[in-house]
Amino acid sequence: MRKIVSAVIxxxxxxxxxSRSSVVERMxxxxxxxxxxxxxxxxxxxxxxxxxxPRWYMEDQVEVDRWFERSMPNAATMPLFERAKEHxxxxxxxxxxxxxxxxHFNTSILTDTSSNIIGKxxxxxxxxxxxxDDKRTHQHxxxxxxxxxxxxxxxWRAHGGLMGMALCNDRRWPETYRVxxxxxxxxxSLGFNTPSVNSQRSEEGAEDRLFHHRLxxxxxxxxxxxxxxxxAKAGVEDGHPLIxxxxxxxxxxxxxxxxxxxxxxxxxxxxxxxxxxxxxTTIFDFARHRRIEHYGLIxxxxxxxxx
Amino acid sequence: MRKIVSAVIxxxxxxxxxSRSSVVERMxxxxxxxxxxxxxxxxxxxxxxxxxxPRWYMEDQVEVDRWFERSMPNAATMPLFERAKEHxxxxxxxxxxxxxxxxHFNTSILTDTSSNIIGKxxxxxxxxxxxxDDKRTHQHxxxxxxxxxxxxxxxWRAHGGLMGMALCNDRRWPETYRVxxxxxxxxxSLGFNTPSVNSQRSEEGAEDRLFHHRLxxxxxxxxxxxxxxxxAKAGVEDGHPLIxxxxxxxxxxxxxxxxxxxxxxxxxxxxxxxxxxxxxTTIFDFARHRRIEHYGLIxxxxxxxxx
Numbered sequence: 001m002r003k004i005v006s007a008v009i010x011x012x013x014x015x016x017x018x019s020r021s022s023v024v025e026r027m028x029x030x031x032x033x034x035x036x037x038x039x040x041x042x043x044x045x046x047x048x049x050x051x052x053x054p055r056w057y058m059e060d061q062v063e064v065d066r067w068f069e070r071s072m073p074n075a076a077t078m079p080l081f082e083r084a085k086e087h088x089x090x091x092x093x094x095x096x097x098x099x100x101x102x103x104h105f106n107t108s109i110l111t112d113t114s115s116n117i118i119g120k121x122x123x124x125x126x127x128x129x130x131x132x133d134d135k136r137t138h139q140h141x142x143x144x145x146x147x148x149x150x151x152x153x154x155x156w157r158a159h160g161g162l163m164g165m166a167l168c169n170d171r172r173w174p175e176t177y178r179v180x181x182x183x184x185x186x187x188x189s190l191g192f193n194t195p196s197v198n199s200q201r202s203e204e205g206a207e208d209r210l211f212h213h214r215l216x217x218x219x220x221x222x223x224x225x226x227x228x229x230x231x232a233k234a235g236v237e238d239g240h241p242l243i244x245x246x247x248x249x250x251x252x253x254x255x256x257x258x259x260x261x262x263x264x265x266x267x268x269x270x271x272x273x274x275x276x277x278x279x280x281t282t283i284f285d286f287a288r289h290r291r292i293e294h295y296g297l298i299x300x301x302x303x304x305x306x307x
Numbered sequence: 308m309r310k311i312v313s314a315v316i317x318x319x320x321x322x323x324x325x326s327r328s329s330v331v332e333r334m335x336x337x338x339x340x341x342x343x344x345x346x347x348x349x350x351x352x353x354x355x356x357x358x359x360x361p362r363w364y365m366e367d368q369v370e371v372d373r374w375f376e377r378s379m380p381n382a383a384t385m386p387l388f389e390r391a392k393e394h395x396x397x398x399x400x401x402x403x404x405x406x407x408x409x410x411h412f413n414t415s416i417l418t419d420t421s422s423n424i425i426g427k428x429x430x431x432x433x434x435x436x437x438x439x440d441d442k443r444t445h446q447h448x449x450x451x452x453x454x455x456x457x458x459x460x461x462x463w464r465a466h467g468g469l470m471g472m473a474l475c476n477d478r479r480w481p482e483t484y485r486v487x488x489x490x491x492x493x494x495x496s497l498g499f500n501t502p503s504v505n506s507q508r509s510e511e512g513a514e515d516r517l518f519h520h521r522l523x524x525x526x527x528x529x530x531x532x533x534x535x536x537x538x539a540k541a542g543v544e545d546g547h548p549l550i551x552x553x554x555x556x557x558x559x560x561x562x563x564x565x566x567x568x569x570x571x572x573x574x575x576x577x578x579x580x581x582x583x584x585x586x587x588t589t590i591f592d593f594a595r596h597r598r599i600e601h602y603g604l605i606x607x608x609x610x611x612x613x614x
Contacts, residue, residue, distance in 0.1 A: 124598050127590065152601045155614050162613055172590065174481030174530060175602045182604040184613040200589050208559070212529060215560055219526035222519060223481060252515070253522055280611065282507050283434065283479065287610025291431045294459045295482045297489040299606045303594025304587065306469055306491040307462050 002160050002273040004187065006229055007034035007042045010246040012263035013235035014051045020076035023049050028083050030264055035087045037268040040113070041159055042084070045233040046094035046106065046123075046168045046191035049077065052233060053096075054141045055195070055240055057132050064145055068098035072109060072117065085115035090159050092189035092229075094167055096145075097122070106146045108165045108191065110156060119156040121165035122149030125173050136199040138240060142169075155183035161273040164226075168192035171230065172216045174223070175298070181224030182286065186251075186273045188226055190217075193233045196241040210245045214255065222253030225279025227271050235262035251276045309467050309580040311494065313536055314341035314349045317553040319570035320542035321358045327383035330356050335390050337571060342394045344575040347420070348466055349391070352540040353401035353430075353475045353498035354413065356384065359540060360403075361448045362502070362547055364439050371452060375405035379416060379424065392422035397466050399496035399536075401474055403452075404429070413453045415472045415498060417463060426463040428472035429456030432480050443506040445547060449476075462490035468580040471533075475499035478537065479523045481530070482605070488531030489593065493558075493580045495533055497524075500540045503548035517552045521562065529560030532586025534578050542569035558583045 009030045014023055027044065034042050047053070053067040072095060073081040084091050090111050097107035106126065110119035126148055128140030153176060155164045164180035164187070171190055180188060194213060198204035213230075221228040227250060234244035246259040248269045257267040283289075316337045321330055334351065341349050354360070360374040379402060380388040391398050397418050404414035413433065417426035433455055435447030460483060462471045471487035471494070478497055487495060501520060505511035520537075528535040534557060541551035553566040555576045564574040590596075 124601050125596055127596070148598055149601075157614065169590075169596075172530060173597075174485065174526070175597070175605060178481065179602060179604050182608050182611050184611045201585065212560065215522070215526050215529060219481070219522050222522060223479060253519065278508065283476075285610075289432055289434070289476075290480075290482075290609050291455055292606050292609055294431050294456075295486060295606050297486050298482060299599050299602050301489050302597050302599055303592075304489050304491045307464065 004041050004159050004161065004271045004273065005038045006248065006269055006271045007037065007039035008229050008231045008246045008248055008257070008267040009034060009042050009044050010231055010244060010259045010265045011045050011048065011233045013237040013242070014233065016051050016238050018051070020049050024077055024080050026264060027080050030266060031080070031083055031087065031089065034266050034268060035089060037266070039089065039268050041090045043189045043229045043231045044091065044093035044191060045231045046108070046193050047096055047233070048093045048191065049095055051237045052193040052242065054128065054145055055139055057139050057141060065098060068096040068104060070098050081111070081115040084111065088113045092165060094191040104146050105149060106142065106167055108167055110158060110163060110165060112158060118158055119154065119163070119165065120151060121154070121167070122151050123167040123170060124149040124153070125169045125176070127169040137197065137202055138195065138199050140195070140199055153179040155180050155185045161186040164188040166190040168194065171220065172212070174220065177220035177224045181226065185224065185226050186276045187229065187271065188220070189229045191231045194243045196243050206243050209243050213243065213245050214247065217247055217249050218253045218255065221249040221251060223284065225251045225276045225284050227251060232259065251279055311348050311466050311468065311578050311580065312345045313555065313576055313578045314344065314346035315536050315538045315553045315555055315564070315574040316341060316349050316351050317538055317551060317566045317572045318352050318355065318540045320544040320549070321540065323358050323545050325358070327356050331384055331387050333571060334387050337573060338387070338390055338394065338396065341573050341575060342396060344573070346396065346575050348397045350496045350536045350538045351398065351400035351498060352538045353415070353500050354403055354540070355400045355498065356402055358544045359500040359549065361435065361452055362446055364446050364448060372405060375403040375411060377405050388418070388422040391418065395420045399472060401498040411453050412456060413449065413474055415474055417465060417470060417472060419465060425465055426461065426470070426472065427458060428461070428474070429458050430474040430477060431456040431460070432476045432483070434476040444504065444509055445502065445506050447502070447506055460486040462487050462492045468493040471495040473497040475501065478527065479519070481527065484527035484531045488533065492531065492533050493583045494536065494578065495527070496536045498538045501550045503550050513550050516550050520550065520552050521554065524554055524556050525560040525562065528556040528558060530591065532558045532583045532591050534558060539566065558586055
């Protein structure tokens with residue numbers, strides 16, 4: 001058995017007016033609580049330190065850049081990294097990254113038990129749109145504020161296993177899991193901010209959104225025989241509701257823990273990486289069963305084209 | 308609205324001793340019943356005309372070849388094709404194909420409303436093994452009796468929409484749906500024979516097998532915004548149980564009909580192909596969201612390799 005006592009740490013709403021420091025304080029308290037439950041690894045949400053700002057249409061780049069981090073850790077977030085190091089805990093967390101070259105990414109990082117950043121991922125599947133869309137009930141401007149990730153889907157040897165990362169909408173794309181599955185991934189951490197209502201179909205509410213979220217995480221876990229740890233930012237941010245539904249999914253596709261609130265909440269589970277072995281050596285032994293000669297369109301064609 | 312009144316026709320067990328003609332008689336009665344419910348398209352299981360013979364270990368090729376069809380339709384199956392033509396119904400059905408060159412495939416066909424065969428698919432993801440395996444509770448010798456399909460995953464314009472086919476284990480592989488999704492597929496028909504117990508993990512029984520089956524069909528439908536019609540051969544064949552769980556899944560991933568028995572049973576649903584449009588033009592508008600530059604491993608690497 002290769003166990004990682006893992007904590008998925010859901011964050012309740014973060015209002016526009018909330019400071020980074022106030023969020024970091026909440027995160028530290030949650031990290032302490034997870035530590036008390038024995039956790040050695042913590043998964044925080046996407047864009048952990050701020051409200052889900054891509055719902056706001058902004059034209060002033062100075063205003064936009066206020067939501068981004070120019071370094072990580074930085075003065076506001078350093079106390080979290082220090083506390084994690086003190087606890088000997090690894091972390092996954094997401095934030096808006098502004099590089100020295102002025103590039104903007106929706107990013108996540110993986111730390112070791114000394115709070116060194118050992119892995120970085122930049123979100124590849126950006127949902128939404130780039131210009132103001134008056135047909136939507138609310139805006140979802142990730143394609144405006146970020147460029148698509150340029151680091152692929154790496155897998156890292158860390159915490160005694162093979163670790164991968166993804167962010168939010170990535171979880172709906174089977175390519176995300178498969179590229180990591182082909183590197184033997186055993187645990188995928190992902191944070192998300194998912195509005196409770198589809199901005200383009202108002203009758204699609206939280207129940208349906210949670211259904212699609214679970215379906216995507218569970219099928220990705222099952223079909224690649226890996227753990228999936230999904231952490232939500234949840235609840236009502238300045239009037240805009242986000243689903244909860246933080247999950248721990250085992251390599252068989254079963255949900256072993258799920259959040260019950262739309263507020264700060266911790267899920268802890270003793271994840272045995274050796275539970276991945278059965279699937280990876282039988283029904284999903286890729287070497288024996290995959291037939292790449294018939295998959296060509298997946299990498300040669302972007303959009304759908306009818307015959 | 309572009310509606311296809313579709314019938315998923317589940318078949319209960321077929322014993323080794325049952326003749327092709329007796330099976331065809333059952334199928335015709337079911338086709339008649341589906342017609343009475345207004346169906347214009349019928350989906351039968353994988354290896355429709357016989358018992359699931361790959362559970363039996365055979366060394367004598369003459370004995371093996373008795374389970375195969377040298378032409379389709381043939382004398383035994385012609386009455387089914389005639390009845391379908393009479394009803395003006397299209398069909399999907401699976402059978403073991405022996406070609407004039409002596410090649411063996413696990414095959415399905417698609418017919419138009421005049422019973423002309425307009426599409427053929429040969430199963431690509433063959434599960435199981437090629438040699439007798441005394442560690443299994445039962446044998447699953449598809450890799451012994453068939454070669455992997457050589458026709459890819461085509462999509463056909465038929466019945467007013469874009470139709471695709473798959474067989475059994477194909478449904479667990481997201482590549483199956485995606486290759487068809489990239490051709491705009493609107494309805495995927497698939498037949499299956501799934502033992503109720505995992506031959507390599509006896510504690511994995513029917514409940515888990517049905518869970519994985521549904522998860523695979525539902526995620527494939529949702530993530531490609533298409534209908535999935537899945538038809539089981541079900542029940543106890545010469546002492547060997549097969550799950551039921553025939554399904555009609557809508558392009559939102561919801562199950563709209565599911566079989567309740569492990570016997571002959573018909574599911575009819577009025578499938579509106581225009582329900583595919585929303586997903587295909589929003590969250591799964593591939594042209595806007597897919598990033599093939601990061602998917603390379605999917606077509607360049609067969610088996611998993613740790614970094």
